[in-house]
Amino acid sequence: MLRTPLLLACSVLFALAGCGTADNVPINIIQACSKDDSAVATGMPTQDRIYSWIEDLVSIGYRRTGTKAGYEAAAYVKCQFESLGLEDVHYEYSTSWSWSADKAALSVGGTPVDAFPSAFSYLTPNEPSTFSTGPQGLNAEMIDIGLGTPIEQQLKNVKGKIVLFDLKFLLPTAGLAPLMEFLWDPTLSVLDRELSILVPNPYITTYSTVLQAAMDAGAVGFVGVMADYFDSNHYYNELYRRTEVTIPGFWVTQKEGQRLREQLRNGTREARIVFEGSRKAVEARSVVGILPGKSEETIMVQSHHDSVFKGAVEDGSGVASVLAQAQYYASQPAESREKTMLFVTFDTHFTGYQAHMAFVDKYIVKKETPYKIVANVTLEHIGKQGIKGPDGQLVIKDQSELRGIMNNFGLPMKVAMINAIIKHDLRRMALLQANVLCAVAGIPTDASFVCAEGIPTASLISGPLYLYDEADTLDKVDREQLVPVTEAFIDIIDAIDATPAALLGLLPVPVVNPVDL
Structure with missing residues (x-):
């Protein structure tokens, strides 16, 4: 070559x-x-x-x-x-x-959590900034809000807290069926046993809806569990322009989310976020x-x-x-x-x-x-x-x-x-x-x-x-x-x-x- x-x-x-x-x-x-x-x-x-x-x-x-x-x-x-x-x-x-998280760490009950910083969180809308949780980090109670719906019930007690929620992917391929004018699939592979038509894409999610509601209710941080994802927390979402996420957040795998929820059930709720970075034109x-x-x-x-x-x-x-x-x-x-x-x-x-x-x-x-x-x-x-x-x-x-x-x-x-x-x-x-x-x-x-x-x-x-x-x-x-x-x-x-x-x-x-x- x-x-x-x-x-x-x-x-x-x-x-x-x-x-x-x-x-x-x-x-x-x-x-x-x-x-x-x-x-x-x-x-x-x-x-x-x-x-x-x-x-x-x-x-x-x-x-x-x-x-x-x-x-x-x-x-x-x-x-x-x-x-x-x-x-x-x-x-x-x-x-x-340009957004970057130069330092990011999450722990619950003093135990480090395997977490990946959520891209474009901790934003200052329409202006450059250097953001930081400070030398002591952000210390707050973590609360599990599940799917984050219905909003009135799940989010009524989140003020001053870090919310744990399941990020859901909303649009499987089958969801595009109403738009379909023609399909070329002579072997009918869409009907294979893995049901590939039900695999959701990672673009259209509950990200904006849940986080906007959580911020409006006073949440100070978030941890999103990758409920529909494979075993990875390295999910780097686009900047969704209509949702300025002004609080720090992380992604964790489904397995790590299960471990966090077990800690919460056992009464360990104190979480600490360290988050430092910048946003510049x-x-x-x-x-x-x-x-x-x-x-x-x-x-x-x-x-x-x-x-x-x-x-x-x-x-x-x-x-x-x-x-x-x-x-x-x-x-x-x-x-x-x-x-x-x-x-x-x-x-x-x-x-x-x-x-x-x-x-x-x-x-x-x-x-x-x-x-x-x-x-x-x-x-x-x-x-x-x-x-x-x-x-x-x-x-x-x-x-x-x-x-x-x-x-x-x-x-x-x-x-x-x-x-x-x-x-x-x-x-x-x-x-x-x-x-x-x-x-x-x-x-x-x-x-x-x-x-x-x-x-x-x-x-x-x-x-x-x-x-x-x-x-x-x-x-x-x-x-x-x-x-x-x-x-x-x-x-x-x-x-x-x-x-x-x-x-x-x-x-x-x-x-x-x-x-x-």
Whole structure:
């Protein structure tokens, strides 16, 4: 594979940049990468080529927004865009927030608890801060509120206390059935004995509801038991913008939660939290590259390069899929495209989506660029299925995670997507109707802000159980699907390109001929 030289080249670019912050985070990348005309960088990329991009991103480290690794990831994508021959390759800058817990410990009755600090807790809304429980820590009684519902009963006695509750994942794959327009699963694998359709995703949870109610009732800290999770407490949730969690908190495994509850039943209730860290404004960098077409009408292809751990599936696989599309289309003559193509990998997926909102405001709402975005394709999470085993361990199945394409396209494009799914045998793939979601609340994918502005969108998504965990490593990537997914979305993008923009989002009402009645 050709991954090492290019990754080293990106590292050299940082060394040549020669400027940084007090934390040694580089500010500018001085040099561009040259066009790569080798055979491996031309045409349809191979499985090894696509996988090598994921390997490179994973090797960078924890690609968190505002960190050295985060900036290295942006520089890596920028270099790849340039080497593939994209034009007008540049960063789009925005301001986000970097959160870190530098010191965090939990004990109950003087006994240390195996706990992981809950990301984005102890926040100071809309301002930077250094937060701390002080040299003596936070000492308070712990109270078990179970699921945290019904709120009036469970939370009436929590003032001044640390609440222990079960974090529940609310949306199993089966919960998407009302949105399903089509499912390609010829072997009926969704009905396997593990009932994979009942495995919940870790994104939509009781986090916001329970913690907002607990804070309103005066709780001073929290411990969330990962009730639906495998045997890990390294759960790094996104920043849910509507819930500013201003108290310190931790995640514990289900087994550790059982031990804590036994202590509480035996009368040991005094808990101590030590929590120190900071929240600071940081520069976020999204990467944009262009392939001109015959018109300014533009097809946008996106993912996000930031991650909280190594992020092989989320979203190394998504970035690699964007690069695969970029390589294929950069190898085609510009005159073959009716529409311009815009490729972007976003920052801030985990820190509040500020980069996404700034991009939408500039490119779609205010139309401050020449690019008239008429359609969006978003690529995320090409991973193997993960389930919670009988002993609580994470079990990885030799099949794709159940996945879907959430879309708000019109009927002709829906047919084109179904044809692409079948042609390239994308098994365990559903087409999900998102017309109403996009119009009302957005969708739970990286494309939410784009589709909320009415842009016809096809967003590939899945919700593996390990998505927010350090367990999201290279072995979870579904390598055998990297090429079929690329080829299917080439067909989908070609169909978008061939369809007049005015017809992309139309959902025509069937006209019945009376003669046929």
